[in-house]
Amino acid sequence: MAQASIGDSEFDRGTAVTLREPGVYDVQLTSGWTVMDVLNGGHLLAVIGRALGDALPHSDPIAVSAHYLTPAKPGPAVVRTETVRTGRTLSTGQASLFQTDEDGHEVERIRVLSSYGDLAALPDDVRTSAKPPAFPPPERCVTTADGPPPPGDFALIDRLALRMDPATVGWALGAPSGKGEIRAWFEFADGRDADALSLLLTVDALPPTSFDLGLMGWTPTVELTAHIRCRPAPGPLRVAITTRNLAGGFLEEDAEVWDSADRLVAQSRQLARVPRG
Amino acid sequence: MAQASIGDSEFDRGTAVTLREPGVYDVQLTSGWTVMDVLNGGHLLAVIGRALGDALPHSDPIAVSAHYLTPAKPGPAVVRTETVRTGRTLSTGQASLFQTDEDGHEVERIRVLSSYGDLAALPDDVRTSAKPPAFPPPERCVTTADGPPPPGDFALIDRLALRMDPATVGWALGAPSGKGEIRAWFEFADGRDADALSLLLTVDALPPTSFDLGLMGWTPTVELTAHIRCRPAPGPLRVAITTRNLAGGFLEEDAEVWDSADRLVAQSRQLARVPRG
Numbered sequence: 001m002a003q004a005s006i007g008d009s010e011f012d013r014g015t016a017v018t019l020r021e022p023g024v025y026d027v028q029l030t031s032g033w034t035v036m037d038v039l040n041g042g043h044l045l046a047v048i049g050r051a052l053g054d055a056l057p058h059s060d061p062i063a064v065s066a067h068y069l070t071p072a073k074p075g076p077a078v079v080r081t082e083t084v085r086t087g088r089t090l091s092t093g094q095a096s097l098f099q100t101d102e103d104g105h106e107v108e109r110i111r112v113l114s115s116y117g118d119l120a121a122l123p124d125d126v127r128t129s130a131k132p133p134a135f136p137p138p139e140r141c142v143t144t145a146d147g148p149p150p151p152g153d154f155a156l157i158d159r160l161a162l163r164m165d166p167a168t169v170g171w172a173l174g175a176p177s178g179k180g181e182i183r184a185w186f187e188f189a190d191g192r193d194a195d196a197l198s199l200l201l202t203v204d205a206l207p208p209t210s211f212d213l214g215l216m217g218w219t220p221t222v223e224l225t226a227h228i229r230c231r232p233a234p235g236p237l238r239v240a241i242t243t244r245n246l247a248g249g250f251l252e253e254d255a256e257v258w259d260s261a262d263r264l265v266a267q268s269r270q271l272a273r274v275p276r277g
Numbered sequence: 278m279a280q281a282s283i284g285d286s287e288f289d290r291g292t293a294v295t296l297r298e299p300g301v302y303d304v305q306l307t308s309g310w311t312v313m314d315v316l317n318g319g320h321l322l323a324v325i326g327r328a329l330g331d332a333l334p335h336s337d338p339i340a341v342s343a344h345y346l347t348p349a350k351p352g353p354a355v356v357r358t359e360t361v362r363t364g365r366t367l368s369t370g371q372a373s374l375f376q377t378d379e380d381g382h383e384v385e386r387i388r389v390l391s392s393y394g395d396l397a398a399l400p401d402d403v404r405t406s407a408k409p410p411a412f413p414p415p416e417r418c419v420t421t422a423d424g425p426p427p428p429g430d431f432a433l434i435d436r437l438a439l440r441m442d443p444a445t446v447g448w449a450l451g452a453p454s455g456k457g458e459i460r461a462w463f464e465f466a467d468g469r470d471a472d473a474l475s476l477l478l479t480v481d482a483l484p485p486t487s488f489d490l491g492l493m494g495w496t497p498t499v500e501l502t503a504h505i506r507c508r509p510a511p512g513p514l515r516v517a518i519t520t521r522n523l524a525g526g527f528l529e530e531d532a533e534v535w536d537s538a539d540r541l542v543a544q545s546r547q548l549a550r551v552p553r554g
């Protein structure tokens with residue numbers, strides 16, 4: 001298969017938006033990006049992120065905060081955007097994704113507040129104590145094809161080429177580590193390189209950290225905020241997700257994404273509900 | 278001085294909101310909660326959080342995401358809220374705080390998306406790997422009165438009784454550690470106990486972590502999301518803030534807040550601009 005490119009790939013087709021009128025975009029959500037029959041939250045963030053990047057005067061997501069209201073299903077959807085403030089280096093926008101129910105009513109799926117800017121215009125200074133997560137090179141990691149099938153239907157997996165740290169896949173064999181950590185190399189299955197927009201998917205594309213705590217059910221996201229810190233260099237990304245506090249029926253999940261040039265390109269945190277049972 | 282109580286304290290008076298019409302609240306922002314003449318971002322979050330807790334069917338903030346648009350000054354303001362979705366255990370709301378400029382135009386200062394719930398109704402399960410930050414007891418920590426005056430005018434400091442970890446105050450003497458860490462015991466100066474609402478202030482009330490990196494200027498917040506995980510027990514709180522990635526003109530600042538019962542009661546992350554010069 002020829003390598004897909006940015007602009008001509010499964011991800012670009014899956015997140016395509018069509019301008020209906022100023023600020024309003026039609027979307028076709030497809031089953032290829034679902035987990036357990038609902039659209040992956042990171043994929044929805046990328047769809048909305050694409051609409052906002054078109055509607056706002058700045059094109060790169062810098063800080064994107066999403067509150068998840070109701071699960072989105074494959075089918076048509078509409079994204080309505082609002083320009084909240086236009087600044088010199090940052091613009092702020094709001095957007096909501098709606099689907100129409102059987103009775104013809106628009107139901108809101110997700111609402112987003114975001115700050116957009118120009119990642120290429122940022123200064124080069126790096127003054128950081130963060131280090132990339134340490135785990136084996138891709139050839140010593142585990143693909144999803146190596147293990148037993150995941151619990152439930154994860155169409156999303158076929159779009160991705162995840163290679164998991166063997167130390168964080170015990171849950172697939174019934175032996176979770178209990179640490180609440182999952183690490184993986186992330187690439188698109190069709191070879192498309194990462195860009196700022198696709199990082200919005202990457203931060204929410206791994207199996208949930210709750211699997212590593214032995215909780216195998218669905219962890220619906222209540223809120224997810226992603227910070228895009230740098231344009232990713234070509235090549236595979238390293239993603240590390242961790243949970244430090246599962247309590248009171250909720251857990252937080254922190255993600256960090258590192259590129260092939262050892263730059264921390266994205267950080268995210270989400271609050272999710274603990275799986276039942 | 279008699280100890281202030283929840284409902285009758287400097288914090289409660291400073292965050293008071295008056296219902297003007299359904300969903301709309303008048304506010305008087307006072308100079309007592311400023312840092313360098315603009316309102317502290319955590320204080321604004323608490324003001325808006327109080328309005329949302331009144332407007333929504335659930336009263337406790339669970340996840341609050343704020344995008345900061347323009348600095349707020351002491352004086353009158355209005356908070357306009359919208360109920361986005363009402364669920365059984367969570368409600369979602371949106372709010373904006375506006376001030377009127379010299380020309381009579383309303384200018385938006387901050388926009389917030391939030392999920393509210395009932396912290397008292399959450400299950401008691403705690404399954405966590407997070408540990409409270411290790412630092413000396415209050416009597417071996419440093420009060421703001423012990424050190425040289427802070428750079429600039431920090432009226433906020435007089436509302437608080439911060440006792441700082443001596444290991445993270447080198448910046449006040451011109452010797453920042455360079456680690457990007459600040460830790461402190463947090464109490465209100467008037468003795469008011471913490472509650473879910475006041476935690477929205479606590480996550481943004483310490484000197485910025487950039488001071489510990491030797492950058493003494495203002496770090497305007499672009500975005501801040503706080504997760505309130507548990508009702509705080511009475512007594513002093515421990516707050517630890519850290520920055521791991523200062524790059525490209527931005528830094529993230531993570532806060533965690535622990536109560537006297539060793540429960541992680543709040544987590545937050547903000548994206549801020551790096552001080553100039």
